[in-house]
Amino acid sequence: MKRKHPTLSRRTAVRGAVAACLSGLVPISVWGSPEDADLAIAExxxxxxxxSNGRVTVKLPPISENGYSVPLEVLVKSPMNDTERVVQVAVFAEENPLAKIASYNFGKHSGPVHIQTRIRMGGSQRIRAVAELNDGSLWSGYAFSVVTLAACVL
Amino acid sequence: MPETAAIGEVFEVKVMIQHDMESGYRRGQYGERIPRNIIQHFRCRYLGEQVFASEFFPGVAANPYLSFLVRAQRSGEFVFEWEDQHGKVWRRTVGLAVQ
Incomplete structure (x- = not known):
């Protein structure tokens, strides 16, 4: 008699995933807080x-059905010429286990700062973007999104 | 991205790579931790200079997608590079003709 090959069935996978999310397998401490985002920004x-607040616009859908992939847009008001330009933008999530999501660097031939990407969100929260100008000043903006299905443990 | 552009024109560059971006926070069927495996760096060079670069962390969604703006200077090559945490590099080159 041929034995059934012990591969992962869809049913087991779904069960396992749901169980892992619901049970205490994941310690609460993995989730971050606004202070963690502050720390990550300082770091x-x-x-x-x-x-300072201002100059930076963050766009998120008001409601995200799926936290695994949330469209994010970041715009920074800057002429992007030799005297004044954006050097770097970094994006932080307050509630994700790891606050820093990504950072972006701009060069001489960059156009105006308008980035679009997709991020993971481990729950409803604010997403903050911080821009660094060539004079060293920091500017920030944020957006909030309600996440109906959180990226379980990202 | 477009094949041609006028001098000084600002155009959008869209890039995407197929990658799981395994965050390292997920558990497998038996509760074992699935090791982190992500792309950490993306770089875009134009006319031999870095025009855009990004560092990714586990909060970036799978199959990382990026869109950014570049100002056309003169005809040249765009070199796109992705590097994962093990140092594996994927590279694509696209030409731009500036009129």
Missing amino acids: HFGADKPV
Whole structure:
């Protein structure tokens, strides 16, 4: 008699995934907080640099049905010429286990800062973007999105 | 991205690569941790200079997609490079003709 090959069936996979999400397998501590995002920003751009609000626009859908892939848009108001330009933008999630999502660097031939990408969100939360200008000043903006199905443990 | 552009024109570059971006936070069927496996760097060079670069963390969705703007200077090559955490590099080159 041929034995059934012990591969992963769809049913087991779904059961396992649901169980892992619901059970205490994942310690609560993996989730971050707004303070973690502050820390991550300080770590990324250097401590005790003041972050001003403004110039940066973050766009997220108001409701994201699926936290595994949420379209994100970041715009920064800047002429992008030799005297004033954006050097770097970094994106942070307050509630994700790892606050830093990605960073972006711009060169001499970059156009205006308008980035689009897709991110993972481990729950309804604010997504913050911080831009660094060539004079070293930091500017930030944020957007909130309600996530109906969180990226379980990302 | 477009094949041609006018001098000084700002155009959009869209890039996507197929990759799981395994976050390292997920558990497998038996509760074992699935090791992290992500692309960490993306670089775009134009006229021998870096025009855009990005560093990815596990919060970037699978099959990383990116769109950004570039100002056309003169005809040249765009070199796109992705590098994963093990140092494996994927490279694509696209030409741009500037009129």
